[in-house]
Structures are given as structure tokens and as C-alpha cells.
Amino acid sequence: MTEEITGYLRSDGRKGIRNSVVVAYLVECAHFVASKIVAGFDGEDVQLIGFPGCFPNEYAARVMEQLCTHPNVGAVLFVSLGCESFDKVRVSTAVKNSGRPVETLVIQKSGGTASTVQSGRDWVQNALDQVAKVDRVPMGVHELVIGTICGGSDGTSGISGNPAAGRAFDLLIGEGAACIFEETGEMISCEDIMAERAVTPELGEELRAAVQKAERYYDTLGYGSFAAGNAAGGLSTIEEKSLGAYVKSGDSRISGLIKPGDVPPKGGLYLMDVVPDGEVRFGFPNISDNAEIVEMIASGAHLTLFVTGRGSVVGSAISPVIKICANPDTYRALSGDMDVNAGDIIEGRRTIDEVGQEIRDLVVSVAKGAETKSEALGHREFILTYKTFEPIGPSCLPAV
């Protein structure tokens, strides 16, 4: 396959594979108005994101800023009610400084619902014309950032879909891409074998500490990162689920440990620590799969590999989701939602290497503009909630 990706060049030098206009509400009270603005652009690349809370949170502010300056985003409209705590000046300044068209509409000062919806639609129409003029430049596989998560896991995930995703990661890392795996709550029991793969002993200690933090956090909550459907699908314990999830990291050395919003400084394999620091404050680390996908995107992921056994149908705002179905029965039931049938491995029709190569080739073709199943179906799920993080330590990133 030829690798002529054509990216959208942004002022920070990063390149996007999509060129979306994003409408972001800054509190739940502005959600409806923002969604009405987006509803006026059926069939065009206008996407809704937002933060529901009225109270301030540094994590949410940073993730929102990273999302709105993501290379797949061309312009941003913020919709504020007016009295919420979100720092709209800070976030809009960051977008403005990135050279993107940006506007903030405050409902309380814009004449209410109908008038704000009209003003918003007028602005977005103009923004669509502006983002169409963004420079297109050649882009290599080495400039891609790719995330992977698994959701709706079952006993097939760790045998077919996750090893195939891991094989694709090995291929992409070999070509210079940055790949991110995550959910330290699903690395429980894997910390020792994972620490041995770190490029430095100091990083190995950081990886081990991140998993131990996850173990303590979930212990306090009283639940593991485990849903009822995991058990129905044959998984009996968190460590069984963890071992299956861990293999989607592939066999490459681990170059770094990042937290949501940290962008990998160069190619290689990175673990994302998604479990909050400090005492348990706001509940579960990630309340559903899309919360994990959003964090991958905040760390620069151009697209995300999503391995499912039970059968998830979600996509995401901002970055395309490639759905890899591990379970052959689920694939037959939900083939319209699945991009890759890794169930072939379970049934002995194809090898892990063959499916891994298919995933790698699909990543390139989606980067070149091909729509994933969830994109074509219109899935643009998004969720962002409260968390608390400390900055990563000095041993976490590789030298550039």
C-alpha cells in the first residue's frame, strides 16, 4: 500500500487527518443550544463536544484545551451559559493562539436559545468555508499518533482482537508512529512483566507505581474495572481481563508513561495512566469507554483502535475509531458496525499476523480519508468528566 497521506497542516507543526469544526458547550446548561447549532449541519463535519459540570476542574480545562487544538480540528465555537465556572477566556485564547478560527457565544448575553442558535449556525457556516482553505501537506506514518482501547471485552478479546491490535502496534511503531495503550486498572497483575519492557529502569518503576496506584484506587471503590458483560462473555476475574487487555500493547519496548493531555514527544509505545492521583474524589476513573477514547485524543491520537468482544457500536468526536471485533459470533451479529473481523483468528481462518497487517493497512487508509464504519454511521460520542492529576515525573518521557 502506498503511504501518501495528505494531512491538514496546523500552526504548531502537527498535521491532522480530519478537518472538523467543533462546537463545545462549557456546562450542561449550554448543551442543548450547542446541539441545536450542530443539528443544522447534517452531513457536514461539524461535531459536538462539551463539559457538563458547573464547577472548575484543571483536568477538564486542560483536556478541553488539548481537544480544541487537536490537529484534526480546524475551528472551534464555544457555547457558554454565562455563569458557569469554566474558564472560557483561557480556552478560547489557547485556540486563538493556535491560529484557528474561534468564537465564544454566551447565551445570557446573546438573546437566549433561538438567537444563540442562529448566531452559532451563522458562525459555523463561515468557519466551514475558512477551514476548507487550510494547507494540505504530505504526511508520513511516523507523524501519526494512534491509541488503542478495549471495551465490551469477553474471553475472545485476549486471544484474537487484542493480540492482533498489538501486532498492528508493532508494525506502526516500526514505521515511527507513536502508539498509546491505557487503562492501568486493566494492567493489574501485569505490572512486573510490563516494567521489564521499559526503556529505562526508572521508567519501569513509574509503570509499576502507576498500576499499584490503580489497584489501590479500585480497591477503595470496591469494584474492579470490570462490567457484568465481561463475566457473561467468559472472563472470571480482573487479572484474566487484564492479561487479555495487556496484549494489545504488542511486543515493543515501552518508551514512556503519559497522562491524559500529554502528547508523546516522538514515536514509540506509551502507557497512558488514566487513574487519578491523590485520594478518590470524583468516582470511577473512566465511567465508560468513550471517556478513555477522549483522553487518547487529548494526547494527540489521530485515530483509535477499539477492540470489542461483546460488541460495542460507538465511534467518537474528533478522531475516527476503528472497531476490531474479537468474537466471531458478535461479528456476524453486528458486522455493519465492525471494521475488522478478528474472530477469524478464533475460527482458524486467519493468523494474528494477517489480521495485524490488515489493521495496520486500515490505519493508513483511514488516515488517507477513508471513513470507518462508526464515522459513516454518524457516531460521534463524547464524554468528559472530573478528575485530578499531578504532572508526570522526570523519568516518564524519552529524550527527544
Place this chain on the structure above:
Amino acid sequence: MSAPFLHLHPNDNVLVARSTAPEGAKVVLEGGPFVLTQPIPLAHKIAYRDIAAGERILKYGMPIGIATQDIPAGAHVHIHNIRSAYTATYALDDANGLNQGETK
């Protein structure tokens, strides 16, 4: 397709069903041929040999839990007879995987 059950690692004391296996299906365990006494859904596990209460369950060659009772060779290995060494498993009534057809 080859064998209906996978032995993922030589040290494993469980096998994994690579398709839903009906009651009466034949499977080769460590001690020889065995006839399933209950259906086993896709990706669920059975004991490859007799497992004693307190023994570690090995899959992928790695520990995935601890037997909470004696498990005879060929029996379904799941949340009713093994537990996590870390956090308890949350499950609903369909955890045996056999009534999932009703919800499809």
C-alpha cells in the same frame, strides 16, 4: 477449524472454548477423552485436569485467579468456583453465558 478448545499455554490448567460447545461434545483433557456434561459458551473455560481448592488457575501461562472449591477435570471454570486475587468480580444473572441468547 481444529480442536474445539484451545490450550493457550503448556502450563495452563484450563482450556478455552473456541466456539459454543454443546453438552455431549467430546474434548481431550490431560487425562484423556472427556464428554461435556453441560454446554460451554464461546470463550468460557473448562478444567484441563482436576484442580484443588486454593490452587491457582493458569491461562496464557499466567495466574488469573484462585479455585474456591475442588474443580473436577472437564467442569466449567468461572465465577462460581474461582475468585480474583485482587478485587471481587461483579456479575449479573447471565454470567454463565448460557442465557445470553435471550437478550440478543
